[in-house]
Structures are given as C-alpha cells and as structure tokens.
Amino acid sequence: MLKIALVYPELLGTYGDGGNALVLGERARRRGIEVDVLRVGIGDHMPDASLYLLGGGEDGPQRLGADLLRESSFAARVRDGKHVLAVCAGLQILGTSFAVEGDDEYEGLGLVTAVTRRGLTRAVGELLVRRGREVLVGFENHGGRTEIGSGVEPFGLVERGRGNDGVVDGYCTATIWASYAHGPVLAMNPWLADEILSRVLERELEPLDSIADDLYAERRNAILHSTESSRRP
Amino acid sequence: MSPALSLRDAFATRAILAVNFLSRVTVGGSGTVIGGRVGLALAPRLLEDLAAPRTVVLVSGTNGKTTTTAMIAAGWGGDVATNETGSNMPPGHVAALASSRSSRAVLEVDESWMSSVTPATSPRVIVLLNLSRDQLDRANEVRQIAERWRTLLSVGDGAMVVANANDPLVVYAAELAANVAWCDVPTPWNTDAVSCPRCTLPLRFADGSWWSECGFSKPLNVATTLSNELTVRGNLLRLDLRLPGAFNEANAAMALTALTYLEVDPHEALARVNELESVAGRFSLRRWRGHQLRLLLAKNPAGFTAMLNTLKDDESDIWVAINARVADGKDPSWLYDVPFEKLRGHRVYCFGDRRLDLATRLDYAGVDYVVVSDEASLPRSGEVIDVLSNYTAFQDWRKKSAPC
Numbered sequence: 001m002l003k004i005a006l007v008y009p010e011l012l013g014t015y016g017d018g019g020n021a022l023v024l025g026e027r028a029r030r031r032g033i034e035v036d037v038l039r040v041g042i043g044d045h046m047p048d049a050s051l052y053l054l055g056g057g058e059d060g061p062q063r064l065g066a067d068l069l070r071e072s073s074f075a076a077r078v079r080d081g082k083h084v085l086a087v088c089a090g091l092q093i094l095g096t097s098f099a100v101e102g103d104d105e106y107e108g109l110g111l112v113t114a115v116t117r118r119g120l121t122r123a124v125g126e127l128l129v130r131r132g133r134e135v136l137v138g139f140e141n142h143g144g145r146t147e148i149g150s151g152v153e154p155f156g157l158v159e160r161g162r163g164n165d166g167v168v169d170g171y172c173t174a175t176i177w178a179s180y181a182h183g184p185v186l187a188m189n190p191w192l193a194d195e196i197l198s199r200v201l202e203r204e205l206e207p208l209d210s211i212a213d214d215l216y217a218e219r220r221n222a223i224l225h226s227t228e229s230s231r232r233p
Numbered sequence: 234m235s236p237a238l239s240l241r242d243a244f245a246t247r248a249i250l251a252v253n254f255l256s257r258v259t260v261g262g263s264g265t266v267i268g269g270r271v272g273l274a275l276a277p278r279l280l281e282d283l284a285a286p287r288t289v290v291l292v293s294g295t296n297g298k299t300t301t302t303a304m305i306a307a308g309w310g311g312d313v314a315t316n317e318t319g320s321n322m323p324p325g326h327v328a329a330l331a332s333s334r335s336s337r338a339v340l341e342v343d344e345s346w347m348s349s350v351t352p353a354t355s356p357r358v359i360v361l362l363n364l365s366r367d368q369l370d371r372a373n374e375v376r377q378i379a380e381r382w383r384t385l386l387s388v389g390d391g392a393m394v395v396a397n398a399n400d401p402l403v404v405y406a407a408e409l410a411a412n413v414a415w416c417d418v419p420t421p422w423n424t425d426a427v428s429c430p431r432c433t434l435p436l437r438f439a440d441g442s443w444w445s446e447c448g449f450s451k452p453l454n455v456a457t458t459l460s461n462e463l464t465v466r467g468n469l470l471r472l473d474l475r476l477p478g479a480f481n482e483a484n485a486a487m488a489l490t491a492l493t494y495l496e497v498d499p500h501e502a503l504a505r506v507n508e509l510e511s512v513a514g515r516f517s518l519r520r521w522r523g524h525q526l527r528l529l530l531a532k533n534p535a536g537f538t539a540m541l542n543t544l545k546d547d548e549s550d551i552w553v554a555i556n557a558r559v560a561d562g563k564d565p566s567w568l569y570d571v572p573f574e575k576l577r578g579h580r581v582y583c584f585g586d587r588r589l590d591l592a593t594r595l596d597y598a599g600v601d602y603v604v605v606s607d608e609a610s611l612p613r614s615g616e617v618i619d620v621l622s623n624y625t626a627f628q629d630w631r632k633k634s635a636p637c
Contacts, residue, residue: 010427010435014366019569019597026597042427042435058374060433125563139564183566187593211596211604215589 002028002201005038005049007074011065012090015141017055019184020085023193023212024051030208033201046072051083051200054090056142056182059100062089066108069093075109083175083200087185088142091170091178092116098144112171112178113149119162126223127161127181129169135159136169136189137219138181146170146180155179160223187212188219238282245276246283249331269324272331280323283330284354287314290339290491291354293347294362294403295375296536297484300476301362302341303512304488308502309495314338319513322346326354337495344378348385351392358491359386360395362484363420364402365535366567375402379430382406393494395487398452401443405430414456414466416490417441418483421538459486466490468499475510480539515627518617519634522608525617526552526634530627532561534570540621541575550612551576551619554584554626555591561624568594576600582611585626 006013006021021037028035038047042064052074057065069075078084084094092098095114097105104118122143129136136156146164148154148171155170155178156163163169163180170179177196179185186193190212198205238246253268272279292302299319306313314333316325321343330338342350344364351359361382364375379402386394387409396407399420407413429436429445436445444450456466463470463486470489472482485506492502511517519526531537544551557565565587573595580601583591588604595602605611622630 013570015564016566016569019566019594022569022597058376060376060430061428064428064433064435139566141564183564184569187569187590187597210593211589211602212593215593218589 002033002035002051002197003038003047003049004035004051004053005040005047006053007040007046008042008065008068009039009055010042011061011068012055012057012093014056014058014061015088015139015183017053017087017090017183020053020055020087020186020193023184023186023190024053024197027190027193027208028197028201030210031205042068046074046077048077049082051085051196052078054084054086054093056088056090062093062098063100063103063106065089066093066098066106069109070107075111078111078175081175083196084177085186085196086176086178088140088180088182091180092144092146094176094178095146095148112173112176113152114146114171114178116144116146119143119145123162123180125161126226127163127169128159128220128223129156129161129163129179129181130159131156134191134195135220136179136181136185136192137216137223138179138183138185138188140180140182142180142182160226188216190216239276241276242279242282245272245279246331248272248275249328253328253332266320266322266324266328268331269320269326269328272327273324279327280330280350280353283327284338287330287336287338288495289354289356290358290360290495291342291347291351291356292339292360292362292491293342293344294360294397295344295365295533296539297362297480298341300481300512300515301360301484301488302339304485304506304509305339305360305491307509308488308492308506309337309339309497310501310505311335312337316340317513323350323353326350344382348381351385351389356392358393358395358494359389360487360491361397361403361407362487363397363400363535364406366533366570376430379403379406383409386410395456395491395494397483397487398455399443401436401449401451402430404452405449408452413452414490414494415452415454416457416459416487417451417455418457418459418486419479420483421535457486457490459483463489465499466493468493470499470503472503473507475508476512476516478539478543480536514631518637519630520637521630521634522611523613524611525615525637526620526630527617528627528630528634529619529621530624531621532623534567537571537621541572544576544579544619548578548580549616549618550580550582550614551621552582552584553591554620554622554630555587556585556623556626556629557587557590558625561626565590573598573600584608585622585629 095108098116099118127138127140154168249268249272306315312335316329321341394410397403398415431449432447531540
C-alpha cells in the first residue's frame with residue numbers, strides 16, 4: 001500500500017496544490033498499485049507515509065504551517081528517508097529561513113540549506129525548467145528569492161521565469177523534490193509524477209498514456225513560443 | 234446633474250458619451266470603459282463630481298457583485314445609474330454615472346479598487362459579499378484585500394456597511410466600521426479563511442458558527458438571517474427568485490438588507506427582485522448552431538462550486554469552457570480547487586483555450602469528457618444544455634450565440 005500524505009491543504013493549498021495528490025494517486029491506481037491518500041488537517045497527528053506533499057500558501061498560513069510542522073514528527077520522518085514534494089511556500093518551509101510579513105528571517109525546518117529572502121519584485125507567470133533530459137512546465141507566483149547552499153543540487157535550470165533566482169529553480173535531494181512551479185504541477189508534468197512514483201516505489205513503471213500528455217505537449221509549446229515570458233532575474 | 238459640474242466636468246461627460254457611442258457603432262465594443270478612460274483623463278476628479286449629488290451604493294466581494302448590484306438596482310425601482318456590464322473600475326463608474334441623470338446610483342466595485350472608489354463616491358451603503366481566491370496571478374492575496382478594507386472602513390464616516398457575517402475575512406474587514414448590518418447568509422466556501430485573520434491560529438467552524446481562540450468570532454448581532462426563511466431587519470420576506478441557485482438567495486438577502494437602509498419598502502423591493510430573470514446575460518437562454526444553451530458564468534473555485542450545485546442531477550451533457558486570458562487570471566490551477574467529481578455520470582464537453590487543462594482535470598476526477606476541437610460536429614440533443622464558462626469564455630459564448 002502506497003501512502004501519500006497531503007499536508008495541511010487548508011494552509012498550504014492556495015493554488016489547487018491538492019491536485020498533486022490526486023494525480024499521484026490516480027497514476028498509481030491505473031497501474032494497479034493500491035494507494036491511500038491521507039489528508040492531514042490542522043490539529044491532526046502526522047501520519048506515517050511514503051510521500052508527503054506540501055503546497056503553496058499566503059504569509060499567515062505559511063507561518064502557521066511551518067510552526068505546526070516544527071511541532072510534529074514531520075522532519076524526523078523526512079530525515080528517516082521518507083519522500084517529500086514541496087512547491088512554493090512548501091519549498092521555503094523546508095529550507096533554512098524565509099521571509100513573511102513582519103519577519104525577514106522566519107525559521108524554516110532546516111532540512112535543506114536554502115535561505116529565502118524577499119525579492120524586489122513578485123515573480124508571476126509561466127515557468128519553464130530544464131531538468132536533465134526533461135523540461136518542466138508550470139506557473140509561479142511568489143515574492144521570494146531563494147539561495148541554496150553550495151552543496152545543494154537545484155531541481156533544474158530556469159529557461160523561462162524566475163524560480164529561485166532566474167538561473168536555477170528549487171532543489172532536490174535523494175528524497176526531496178522542491179520547485180516554485182506551484183499548484184497542480186504534476187497534472188501538467190506527468191513525467192515528473194512518474195519519476196516521483198518510481199523513486200518512492202523503488203521500481204520502474206510501465207508507461208501510462210493519458211490526456212495529460214497532450215496538455216504537457218501543448219503547454220511546453222505554448223510557453224516556448226510565448227513572447228511575454230522571458231527569464232525573470 | 235449639470236449645476237454641480239464644472240465646465241471641465243461637463244465637457245468630460247460629453248466626451249465619455251461620444252467616445253462610448255463611437256466605440257459601440259464602430260468596433261462593436263460594449264462601450265463603457267474606453268469613454269470612461271477618456272473622461273478621467275480630461276477631468277481627474279470626475280468620479281467625485283459625478284457622484285457628489287447622488288445617493289450611492291457600492292457593492293464589492295469576490296462573487297455575486299454583478300448580480301447583487303442588479304438586484305439593488307431592480308429592487309430600488311425606477312431609474313438607477315449602474316455599471317450593469319460589470320466594468321467595475323473607475324472608468325466604468327464614471328461611464329455609468331455620465332450616462333444617467335438619476336439621483337440614485339449603485340456601482341459594483343472591484344475588490345482592489347474599494348480604497349479609492351469609496352472616498353471618491355461617499356456611499357450611503359457599502360455591501361461586502363465575500364472574499365475568496367480569484368485570479369491568483371493578480372490580486373492574489375485575499376488577506377491583503379481584507380486588510381485594506383479594514384483600514385478603509387475603520388476611518389469611514391457615514392456609510393452603512395452591509396456585510397456577510399459568515400465570511401471571516403469580510404467580518405475582519407468590516408468589524409471596525411462605525412455602522413454595520415451583519416447578514417447571516419449561507420456561505421459554503423471558507424477554504425480561504427482557515428487560519429484566523431487576527432491571530433493566524435486555526436478557525437473553527439461548527440453548528441453554523443465560527444470562532445478563533447483569540448476571541449475573533451461570528452458576530453452575534455445580525456440584522457438579516459437567511460435559512461429556510463429570510464428575515465431582513467425584522468421583516469419576514471418570501472424569496473421566490475427567478476434566478477437559480479442558493480448563492481443568488483444569499484445575494485438577494487444582502488441586496489434587500491441594503492435597500493432597507495435606502496428607505497425602500499422591503500416587500501415592494503422583494504417583489505421586484507423576485508422578478509429579475511437574467512443579469513448581464515448570465516443565466517439567459519441562447520441559441521447557437523441549432524443548440525439551445527443556458528449560459529452560466531463561474532470565474533473561480535467558490536463560484537464554480539456554487540454553480541455545480543445548481544446543475545440538474547441527471548445524466549445530461551454539460552459544456553464547460555475555460556480560458557486563461559488576462560481578465561480570467563492566467564493561471565488555471567484553480568481547476569483543482571473545484572469539485573468536478575460532482576460531474577461523474579454526466580458527459581462533459583471541453584471548450585476554450587485551456588480545454589486540455591480542463592480535460593486533464595476531468596480525467597483525473599473520473600468524469601467522462603470530450604475535447605471539442607470541431608464545433609460543427611457536436612451532437613444535437615434537443616434539450617437545453619448548461620454551458621459553464623469563466624469570464625472571457627463566457628463573453629465569447631455571448632458573442633457567438635443569439636437570444637432565444
């Protein structure tokens with residue numbers, strides 16, 4: 001049984017981020033894998049799961065989400081080898097510190113060396129990130145500039161949009177994927193959903209055709225040919 | 234109006250009417266915004282001057298602005314200046330006021346513009362419906378809007394604020410106002426207010442109420458209650474709307490509350506609001522290529538969720554059109570905040586620029602879908618088909634269809 005935990009969707013789910021749980025669950029089920037998607041609400045005990053999902057949120061909810069995670073067993077479980085997909089605010093929370101209203105250095109969970117400061121401008125628009133042989137398409141909407149530690153591997157290289165700083169986006173470790181591509185990023189990028197499932201399940205997955213492949217091709221093409229989304233330092 | 238207007242204002246007013254007339258006859262525009270822009274460029278204080286001699290009502294909130302504004306205009310009776318096409322920023326406001334001589338005006342106002350339109354128009358009544366996520370790529374932080382409204386209303390003077398008591402963000406915005414009439418109306422969407430706007434601790438919702446540990450809670454002293462019955466300031470009113478949907482009953486309750494502060498008899502207002510059939514083309518029956526369509530507008534998760542609840546519980550085909558142009562918000566992530574799972578059992582035809590985003594959402598929701606690439610080959614059913622679309626997609630459908 002594959003257990004996926006959607007963590008504090010009421011706080012960290014501003015941009016339809018819950019969609020990532022839906023996509024992972026469906027793509028596993030369609031391959032005959034038993035899945036249990038758990039919604040972890042405010043005040044709930046942090047359950048055991050193979051994969052935790054953190055989404056985006058506004059300042060107040062992000063601060064509360066970070067506090068609740070700090071008080072929970074979440075960080076211990078991640079250090080213990082459990083997997084995480086973190087987008088937007090989730091990416092900032094896992095890092096060293098982040099900026100929220102009233103505090104420029106709010107303490108993160110420190111699972112990854114990543115310091116987020118307030119950017120001069122907000123990054124709002126389409127995002128295109130090269131990750132090895134793959135290209136991620138998405139949408140970003142955040143005011144942060146994130147600096148990752150020298151030994152930390154970025155999630156990918158920014159081709160359109162800002163990501164962390166206009167050069168790289170997010171970060172990744174053996175068990176963590178973090179990107180500024182918010183919301184249902186896995187709906188638009190079926191290859192990433194499958195990369196995550198495959199790593200968590202520790203096995204190769206058979207290909208799965210769906211309409212999401214058409215969406216991915218269309219978005220990739222649209223963003224590449226869009227005149228308005230260039231790199232945003 | 235003219236005695237109150239300066240020569241410059243009078244000239245600007247004529248310019249608005251002329252430009253809008255030209256816009257309508259030459260490029261087929263709806264002709265409201267462009268003239269308003271010209272007018273404001275010629276006379277920057279035009280909104281103040283046009284509003285000054287009138288009794289003004291402002292309506293704002295994420296969902297229901299246009300309908301509630303239309304209900305207030307209809308319920309007031311007679312001639313009322315109003316921006317009925319939904320052009321809800323100052324150019325639309327001056328255009329609406331310039332084209333009417335009525336001493337009464339009801340204006341819908343974009344949430345982000347309340348802070349400037351309120352001092353400019355000195356409203357008698359302000360109606361605040363709800364606040365939730367909408368066009369996330371633009372005015373994304375709904376809490377910031379609540380904060381700005383709070384600042385605005387805490388220093389406001391004479392206006393009566395008619396505010397939704399079931400929306401914690403609206404309560405936060407209005408609680409410092411000098412005069413508030415709280416409306417206890419059903420508000421199913423509270424996903425954007427899970428953490429307390431005062432202290433950020435979790436809000437609790439139970440038994441029709443809500444509260445936070447810091448003491449912030451649903452106001453007890455309500456003017457209006459809508460459950461099985463509607464009571465507006467002690468008047469028991471029988472709602473029998475021709476407009477569909479529970480959300481329109483909540484809009485009507487707030488519109489009728491506002492009207493009582495304008496000394497309108499609530500029973501007479503009720504009769505006029507009940508009769509309202511269609512608002513700016515919404516809910517209207519149209520025909521297109523031999524199909525009979527009912528056009529429904531839903532722009533964001535709260536609006537879409539409410540609209541899905543009004544659909545017939547049968548296995549009829551449903552058409553959904555999604556765009557992500559500037560006026561829609563360029564990020565359609567919100568599709569994953571809409572419980573499309575409710576459409577299982579229906580077949581959904583996907584239209585619009587972002588029909589593949591919609592189709593993917595429906596696929597993961599387990600809903601039967603068809604991506605429409607050839608509009609000529611759609612099956613004819615003979616039944617009225619519900620067409621749900623977001624903002625610019627709705628306008629496209631209005632344009633290409635004709636009245637029944």
